[in-house]
Amino acid sequence: MTSAPEHSVIPEPAAPAANPFPAWFQAEQAAALADYEATPAPTRRDESWRFASLKALDLSAFVPAPPVASEGRLITASTGLGGDAAARLVFGNDTLLHRDAPALPPGVLVKPLAEAARENEALVREFFMAQPVELGSHKYAQLHRARLGGAGVLVHVPKNVEVALPIELFHWVEGENSSVFPHTLIVLGENAKVTVVDHFRSADGARAFACGINDFHLARGAQLTYVAVQDWSRDTLAFHLNSTVVGRDAQATALLMNFGGGHVRGESLSRLVEPGARSVMLSLNPLDGTRHLDQRTLQDHVATDTFSDLLYRNSLDDRSQVIFAGLIRPGVGAARTDGYQKMENLMLSEDAVAHAMPGLEILTDDVRCTHGATSGGVSADELFYMQARGIPENQGRRLIVAGFFRSLLDRIENDSLREKLGALVASRLEVIR
Amino acid sequence: MSLSIQNLTASIGDQPILKGLNLEIPKGEVHAIMGKNGSGKSTLAKVMAGHPDYTVTGGDVLLDGESLFTLEEPDQRARAGLFLAFQYPMEIPGVTIANFIRAAVQARLPEGEELEATDYYANLYAKMDALKIARTFTSRSVNEGFSGGEKKRCEILQMAMLEPKYCVLDETDSGLDIDALKIVSEGVNAMRSPDRGFLVITHYQRLLDYIVPDKVHVMVDGRIVMTGDKDLALELEAKGYDWVTEDQLATA
Ligand SMILES: Nc1ncnc2c1ncn2[C@@H]1O[C@H](COP(=O)(O)OP(=O)(O)OP(=O)(O)O)[C@@H](O)[C@H]1O
Numbered sequence: 043m044t045s046a047p048e049h050s051v052i053p054e055p056a057a058p059a060a061n062p063f064p065a066w067f068q069a070e071q072a073a074a075l076a077d078y079e080a081t082p083a084p085t086r087r088d089e090s091w092r093f094a095s096l097k098a099l100d101l102s103a104f105v106p107a108p109p110v111a112s113e114g115r116l117i118t119a120s121t122g123l124g125g126d127a128a129a130r131l132v133f134g135n136d137t138l139l140h141r142d143a144p145a146l147p148p149g150v151l152v153k154p155l156a157e158a159a160r161e162n163e164a165l166v167r168e169f170f171m172a173q174p175v176e177l178g179s180h181k182y183a184q185l186h187r188a189r190l191g192g193a194g195v196l197v198h199v200p201k202n203v204e205v206a207l208p209i210e211l212f213h214w215v216e217g218e219n220s221s222v223f224p225h226t227l228i229v230l231g232e233n234a235k236v237t238v239v240d241h242f243r244s245a246d247g248a249r250a251f252a253c254g255i256n257d258f259h260l261a262r263g264a265q266l267t268y269v270a271v272q273d274w275s276r277d278t279l280a281f282h283l284n285s286t287v288v289g290r291d292a293q294a295t296a297l298l299m300n301f302g303g304g305h306v307r308g309e310s311l312s313r314l315v316e317p318g319a320r321s322v323m324l325s326l327n328p329l330d331g332t333r334h335l336d337q338r339t340l341q342d343h344v345a346t347d348t349f350s351d352l353l354y355r356n357s358l359d360d361r362s363q364v365i366f367a368g369l370i371r372p373g374v375g376a377a378r379t380d381g382y383q384k385m386e387n388l389m390l391s392e393d394a395v396a397h398a399m400p401g402l403e404i405l406t407d408d409v410r411c412t413h414g415a416t417s418g419g420v421s422a423d424e425l426f427y428m429q430a431r432g433i434p435e436n437q438g439r440r441l442i443v444a445g446f447f448r449s450l451l452d453r454i455e456n457d458s459l460r461e462k463l464g465a466l467v468a469s470r471l472e473v474i475r
Numbered sequence: 476m477s478l479s480i481q482n483l484t485a486s487i488g489d490q491p492i493l494k495g496l497n498l499e500i501p502k503g504e505v506h507a508i509m510g511k512n513g514s515g516k517s518t519l520a521k522v523m524a525g526h527p528d529y530t531v532t533g534g535d536v537l538l539d540g541e542s543l544f545t546l547e548e549p550d551q552r553a554r555a556g557l558f559l560a561f562q563y564p565m566e567i568p569g570v571t572i573a574n575f576i577r578a579a580v581q582a583r584l585p586e587g588e589e590l591e592a593t594d595y596y597a598n599l600y601a602k603m604d605a606l607k608i609a610r611t612f613t614s615r616s617v618n619e620g621f622s623g624g625e626k627k628r629c630e631i632l633q634m635a636m637l638e639p640k641y642c643v644l645d646e647t648d649s650g651l652d653i654d655a656l657k658i659v660s661e662g663v664n665a666m667r668s669p670d671r672g673f674l675v676i677t678h679y680q681r682l683l684d685y686i687v688p689d690k691v692h693v694m695v696d697g698r699i700v701m702t703g704d705k706d707l708a709l710e711l712e713a714k715g716y717d718w719v720t721e722d723q724l725a726t727a
């Protein structure tokens with residue numbers, strides 16, 4: 043097989059009247075569907091799909107997600123990081139199940155996109171999927187747009203407003219072959235500050251399809267911390283396509299944690315469009331079984347004096363696989379670019395496979411960029427040191443793997459968030475051999 | 476009751492390092508080993524602890540009468556009561572001192588029993604205070620970015636927390652400033668007891684002014700060639716190891 047199946051279109055939900063979006067938006071969706079169908083499926087020859095397993099992209103079995111059966115259980119289970127939240131929205135099969143906003147400052151919007159498309163049309167028109175999808179999945183982004191239903195969210199924090207507690211969003215999928223299209227659009231005004239956490243979860247172990255997009259826009263001086271906790275079932279095919287546009291002296295920090303999913307394709311684009319813009323791109327991925335993670339990134343330095351720092355870490359057990367292809371691109375005129383890119387694999391099994399393609403394309407002088415990839419096993423000396431203290435080998439290995447990920451969390455500046463994430467990682471890694 | 480090393484031979488690859496080593500450390504005593512660089516002191520320590528790089532080709536080590544070598548895994552030997560303070564402690568990124576020691580203490584509890592966190596921290600802080608280790612170290616990664624002296628102090632902290640039966644200290648004094656040497660020695664002395672034996676590997680007689688040994692052994696080329704009391708260390712300091720070799724050859 044040399045290309046993905048051509049047009050496995052997921053049908054529209056049975057009742058088209060159920061589309062919650064206004065007419066102007068629905069018209070765009072129709073155009074997106076046509077574009078999806080007109081766009082050829084990826085092939086082996088596409089650089090952005092090198093090493094990818096195209097077979098896995100067969101969408102033919104997937105169906106629109108029915109209404110969830112276990113609404114109450116899903117709402118109760120949506121506990122997130124375990125602290126208070128400024129706002130909490132829970133979606134099950136692309137339907138809003140629950141919302142509360144106990145600590146949202148005035149003026150901050152956290153609402154379903156369909157609502158926003160009616161009430162805040164200008165915002166949605168300006169920012170919704172405004173960035174080109176350059177890293178290979180344009181076709182699937184169009185499918186996302188076409189089939190976007192109730193699980194889109196707009197977070198808008200106006201100028202000079204800081205949201206102290208995190209905003210937590212939950213996206214559940216339930217039922218055999220259900221497909222969901224979560225979307226998180228975050229628009230920050232000047233000097234706005236917020237932390238947003240997306241939780242992607244399966245209500246059961248069923249096979250599912252998730253095609254999600256996150257788009258972030260940061261005006262001058264804004265600060266965004268975004269965390270995705272991906273916990274889809276091990277039989278889920280997922281796309282997570284992200285673009286981040288960072289303005290003058292603004293900083294975006296994004297941490298993508300892939301704990302679940304069977305076959306996951308991630309694309310992350312950071313565009314640093316004004317001087318002083320900073321983007322920190324982190325990903326933490328403990329893989330085992332036959333899980334497959336394919337991540338493509340672009341650090342696009344458009345303006346002068348911008349900074350980006352990417353650190354992706356994977357542990358690979360059993361027959362898991364990762365692909366990483368990253369590019370730092372200091373564009374023409376992007377003088378004094380600081381761009382860093384590093385991916386590190388901790389190999390826990392001889393049968394696991396890692397492909398790393400770090401890259402750099404410099405179109406201007408006067409830049410400081412480094413990129414690289416490393417791969418190695420658990421250090422025998424570290425393991426011996428642990429065992430010499432009485433810690434059994436398996437547990438020592440687990441501690442070392444957990445440590446490998448926890449030290450990445452040091453890049454998260456917010457102490458309370460970092461601690462919660464540390465606890466989450468520690469509890470998750472108990473299950474790794 | 477003793478740690479009894481009997482005619483031990485061990486190799487790395489096909490190169491023999493320990494060549495018939497005999498040594499007995501009764502409970503309650505402190506023995507020191509001195510010897511040239513490369514004579515096999517660290518090898519002895521690591522062989523006993525179960526380092527996978529070394530092959531034991533003969534002899535035995537009995538911990539209170541039970542062969543260490545029937546315990547395959549290093550962690551089993553540690554839980555049986557053997558502790559090794561490393562000459563070069565490993566750095567473990569992302570694993571905090573508190574969690575590391577906690578895992579080690581937890582591993583000594585019976586299956587299903589959970590360590591009581593408040594007791595654990597009370598104990599840890601008390602021992603850190605005694606060794607003048609700042610409490611901020613609990614949340615630092617094991618040995619990462621520690622100074623040489625801080626690493627050694629942390630080894631002693633681990634020893635104090637794990638309360639082993641026999642402690643092997645491999646050059647714990649190297650890298651310590653004079654104050655730290657006193658603090659660490661006090662820590663070791665506080666642990667001396669009729670129920671515990673120590674094997675202290677060192678190059679410097681000065682350590683033995685603080686931790687006064689019952690016996691001093693000299694190791695040459697994988698064997699103990701001379702044994703004496705604490706004054707032997709002074710004599711070595713004055714005359715050097717060549718004297719031992721000649722002396723030993725003369726009496727052989
Ligand atoms: N992994 C190894 N590979 C090869 N040779 C080794 C290895 N480990 C130890 N050796 C050799 O074994 C011999 C004994 O080393 P060991 O570290 O036990 O000496 P030592 O007495 O502790 O020395 P020092 O006083 O310098 O710490 C040395 O010649 C050393 O090079």
Ligand SMILES: [Mg+2]
Pocket residue numbers: 516517518562645
């Ligand atoms: Mg040595």
